[in-house]
Amino acid sequence: MAKIKSTGAKALLESLRREGVEIIFGYPGGAVIPLYDEIYHCEFLQHVLVRHEQGGGHMAEGYSHATGKVGVCIGTSGPGATNLVTAICDAMMDSIPMVAITGQVRTEVIGKDAFQEADITGITMPITKHNWLVKDVNDLPRVMHEAFHIARSGRPGPVLVDIPVDVFRAVVEYDPDEVENIEISSFKSDFKVHKVQVKRAAELIAQAKQPVLYVGGGAKAAGAEHLVQALAHKTGFPVTTTLHGLGAFPENDPLSLGMLGMHGTAYANLAVEHSDLLIAIGARFDDRVTGKVSSFAQNAKVIHFDIDPGEINKVRRADVSIVGNCAEALEALLPMVDETQDISEWRAQLDAWRTDMPLEFNDGANDGTLHAEWVIREIARLTDRNVVVTTDVGQHQMWAAQHFGMRSPRQFITSGGLGTMGFGLPAAIGASFGVGPDKDVWCISGDGSFQMCIQELIVATIYKLPVKIAILNNTFLGMVRQWQEMFWQKHYSSVDMERAPDFVKVAEAYGMLGLRCESVDDVEATIRKAMETEGPVLMDFRVVKETNVYPMIPSGQTVGDMIVRKPQQVEEPESTCHYQPRDTRMPVVDEVVDVAR
Amino acid sequence: MATAIAAQTHTITVLVDNRPGVLARVSGLFARRGYNIESLTVSITDNPNMSRMTIVVAGDADTLEQITKQLHKLIDVHKVFDYLDTPMLERELVLLKVQSEPERRAEILQLVEIFRGKVVDIAERAMVIEVTGGGDKIDSFEKQMETFGIRELVRTGRIAMMRGSRTV
Ligand SMILES: Cc1cc2nc3c(=O)[nH]c(=O)nc-3n(C[C@H](O)[C@H](O)[C@H](O)COP(=O)(O)OP(=O)(O)OC[C@H]3O[C@@H](n4cnc5c(N)ncnc54)[C@H](O)[C@@H]3O)c2cc1C
Ligand SMILES: Cc1ncc(C[n+]2csc(CCOP(=O)(O)OP(=O)(O)O)c2C)c(N)n1
Ligand SMILES: [Mg+2]
Numbered sequence: 001m002a003k004i005k006s007t008g009a010k011a012l013l014e015s016l017r018r019e020g021v022e023i024i025f026g027y028p029g030g031a032v033i034p035l036y037d038e039i040y041h042c043e044f045l046q047h048v049l050v051r052h053e054q055g056g057g058h059m060a061e062g063y064s065h066a067t068g069k070v071g072v073c074i075g076t077s078g079p080g081a082t083n084l085v086t087a088i089c090d091a092m093m094d095s096i097p098m099v100a101i102t103g104q105v106r107t108e109v110i111g112k113d114a115f116q117e118a119d120i121t122g123i124t125m126p127i128t129k130h131n132w133l134v135k136d137v138n139d140l141p142r143v144m145h146e147a148f149h150i151a152r153s154g155r156p157g158p159v160l161v162d163i164p165v166d167v168f169r170a171v172v173e174y175d176p177d178e179v180e181n182i183e184i185s186s187f188k189s190d191f192k193v194h195k196v197q198v199k200r201a202a203e204l205i206a207q208a209k210q211p212v213l214y215v216g217g218g219a220k221a222a223g224a225e226h227l228v229q230a231l232a233h234k235t236g237f238p239v240t241t242t243l244h245g246l247g248a249f250p251e252n253d254p255l256s257l258g259m260l261g262m263h264g265t266a267y268a269n270l271a272v273e274h275s276d277l278l279i280a281i282g283a284r285f286d287d288r289v290t291g292k293v294s295s296f297a298q299n300a301k302v303i304h305f306d307i308d309p310g311e312i313n314k315v316r317r318a319d320v321s322i323v324g325n326c327a328e329a330l331e332a333l334l335p336m337v338d339e340t341q342d343i344s345e346w347r348a349q350l351d352a353w354r355t356d357m358p359l360e361f362n363d364g365a366n367d368g369t370l371h372a373e374w375v376i377r378e379i380a381r382l383t384d385r386n387v388v389v390t391t392d393v394g395q396h397q398m399w400a401a402q403h404f405g406m407r408s409p410r411q412f413i414t415s416g417g418l419g420t421m422g423f424g425l426p427a428a429i430g431a432s433f434g435v436g437p438d439k440d441v442w443c444i445s446g447d448g449s450f451q452m453c454i455q456e457l458i459v460a461t462i463y464k465l466p467v468k469i470a471i472l473n474n475t476f477l478g479m480v481r482q483w484q485e486m487f488w489q490k491h492y493s494s495v496d497m498e499r500a501p502d503f504v505k506v507a508e509a510y511g512m513l514g515l516r517c518e519s520v521d522d523v524e525a526t527i528r529k530a531m532e533t534e535g536p537v538l539m540d541f542r543v544v545k546e547t548n549v550y551p552m553i554p555s556g557q558t559v560g561d562m563i564v565r566k567p568q569q570v571e572e573p574e575s576t577c578h579y580q581p582r583d584t585r586m587p588v589v590d591e592v593v594d595v596a597r
Numbered sequence: 598m599a600t601a602i603a604a605q606t607h608t609i610t611v612l613v614d615n616r617p618g619v620l621a622r623v624s625g626l627f628a629r630r631g632y633n634i635e636s637l638t639v640s641i642t643d644n645p646n647m648s649r650m651t652i653v654v655a656g657d658a659d660t661l662e663q664i665t666k667q668l669h670k671l672i673d674v675h676k677v678f679d680y681l682d683t684p685m686l687e688r689e690l691v692l693l694k695v696q697s698e699p700e701r702r703a704e705i706l707q708l709v710e711i712f713r714g715k716v717v718d719i720a721e722r723a724m725v726i727e728v729t730g731g732g733d734k735i736d737s738f739e740k741q742m743e744t745f746g747i748r749e750l751v752r753t754g755r756i757a758m759m760r761g762s763r764t765v
Binding site for chain 1: 614618621622625626629662667670671672673674675
């Protein structure tokens with residue numbers, strides 16, 4: 001194609017069109033006005049005006065997670081850009097493909113502490129896969145395509161393109177076809193799966209007596225869930241997933257052990273502890289999974305599938321490592337594994353653990369109390385699990401992971417690596433734009449987290465999004481309170497959230513239906529009402545205040561230290577801390593090493 | 598000949614794009630992942646678009662593996678070479694300003710001779726000496742000079758190259 005002449009701003013939008021971008025989440029300001037002027041005239045693109053750039057970033061993440069596409073967000077120079085930082089870091093930690101576009105001050109005043117100048121490429125260097133400050137408009141079209149390529153290729157992640165305001169206005173003459181053909185010789189992402197390694201993996205699999213499949217977010221990123229299922233069903237191997245792996249394997253499958261790790265099921269953790277072969281598929285041995293690394297799956301050989309060579313041997317040395325897209329690798333592996341392998345003894349052991357130590361919850365039938373776990377189970381039942389779920393961060397997040405019973409990939413969207421409170425609502429909004437008006441998105445939130453991005457409610461109202469927000473209101477920063485109860489002699493320092501806004505009135509003020517549920521008898525009616533109501537609904541579930549998430553393996557400890565359930569009532573009645581409180585203020589030296597990677 | 602594994606330090610050569618900000622990306626990676634840099638040099642190469650970094654790092658084999666892999670993930674990094682199985686040459690240069698009372702000059706010059714150094718500047722009570730060589734040689738030259746009184750010292754940090762006809 002011939003060269004065309006356009007402004008930087010117009011060239012940027014042309015690159016978005018060619019990358020298939022349909023929606024962007026942003027907030028204007030001086031440095032991006034020229035871009036917004038182009039957006040004003042643009043027909044292919046929907047721009048969602050968010051209420052805080054952090055919200056825009058999380059919307060882009062939620063959209064990406066729900067659709068598999070690259071999420072795009074915009075902020076102006078200075079504070080607009082720095083407000084994006086949390087979301088960018090969140091996307092980095094959870095490997096979410098995202099392109100953040102920021103305005104910058106005029107090229108001639110860069111470095112002079114100009115008004116609203118922030119060195120955002122410097123700030124985001126460690127939390128992006130790559131970033132660019134584009135000082136020459138001639139570079140802009142190419143950089144935009146490079147940005148999308150890098151964000152989505154290999155291990156996905158965020159990138160940032162910082163563009164001075166004069167570059168948006170400058171004129172560029174370029175061939176839009178040519179700039180699309182990018183080649184970055186120093187960027188390697190298409191690692192070919194090594195056949196020899198696959199064969200070695202098959203050999204280890206054939207010898208295994210007590211195997212476990214340990215499936216993470218990478219399996220979903222690869223779209224490899226059907227292959228994971230095929231492998232499990234062919235071999236009969238049990239499957240545990242990480243927080244981000246939830247949904248890659250249906251939890252109603254008899255082979256499912258649910259989630260492992262700090263708040264995983266007792267039987268998943270015991271299975272891993274006793275396994276002789278751990279097959280990690282797109283999972284990165286996070287410290288919330290391993291606890292004390294030197295004790296994690298001590299007797300197991302490890303097969304590690306990951307697209308990022310840097311993950312291999314980072315935390316746990318692999319006996320066989322298969323670098324590359326795990327979908328491709330599993331495809332190669334499947335024909336090599338045997339379906340007649342007998343692990344019935346192991347399966348019987350797993351069933352025994354499952355029966356002895358099931359996930360526990362209180363449905364309120366005996367004492368009439370309203371528990372968060374029960375609300376989550378009822379949401380799952382009444383929606384037939386045919387919804388997308390986002391969460392915030394805290395106890396409610398862990399209960400959602402434990403009790404919802406995920407069925408399909410891209411169903412569960414949560415902030416795992418960074419653990420960002422405030423993620424849930426904007427992520428739900430982004431996801432809703434992604435999956436469309438016919439599918440409800442449930443945001444399971446906490447009374448603390450919800451107040452961190454509360455301003456985005458109006459976006460749900462304006463677009464009439466079917467976002468159903470369930471605040472599991474325990475009037476506490478519950479997760480922190482749990483740690484204080486268990487490990488800090490119940491010193492409830494700064495975790496009381498009793499003084500909160502009336503969430504029902506907040507909903508009404510933002511133009512949506514607000515419902516309060518104070519009794520276990522009203523749970524079903526409240527959920528049904530939310531489901532029947534068109535558009536967004538906010539529910540304030542007043543749940544029991546001081547309950548803890550179990551099982552729990554305290555930070556940096558081992559399966560042997562797992563607290564499976566609430567300890568039984570013993571002597572000292574005035575304390576609710578019934579077991580030996582462990583003083584985590586003086587950690588053993590190697591614990592510090594384990595977590596300080 | 599120096600071996601790469603001695604004393605748990607490793608020499609790595611990194612070929613990077615010759616672009617602003619690249620040094621920050623590389624040094625930032627070392628800082629945030631907690632890798633220890635003993636020395637780092639950057640210079641131009643025969644290709645104007647590329648710079649060559651020589652980094653001396655402290656750490657065990659696992660750390661070196663991680664450093665190499667994490668460096669590869671930086672988009673500006675083209676090549677990382679660790680000399681683990683390759684004989685290499687390494688050199689450093691020192692400029693050393695030593696106290697030189699007239700009556701001790703001869704003694705100093707003799708040592709300079711032994712170390713094949715050069716006197717590059719001389720004043721009434723001081724001279725500047727230039728010595729190149731492996732790190733050990735420079736260490737021991739420094740030690741010799743201590744008895745006269747070192748007034749100032751600057752070392753370039755290590756540069757390295759494979760022996761033989763192969764190139765990085
Ligand atoms: C309060 C709280 C409690 C938590 N408790 C737990 C817990 O009990 N259990 C738990 O599991 N987590 C828990 N987490 C989450 C935890 O911190 C990590 O975020 C999570 O365990 C990481 O999941 P993952 O290993 O699946 O890796 P992800 O972060 O999802 O990373 C994906 C991996 O897959 C790789 N990959 C990507 N694409 C591909 C591909 N195409 N092919 C192959 N590989 C690919 C990537 O390189 C990466 O290594 C908790 C978080 C919070 C906030
Ligand atoms: C932005 C941010 N600040 C602080 C934390 C630390 N933190 C983790 S969980 C939690 C409490 C969350 O409270 P709430 O949202 O009410 O959830 P609950 O645990 O009560 O279910 C806090 C403060 C965090 N994860 N994110
Ligand atoms: Mg709470």
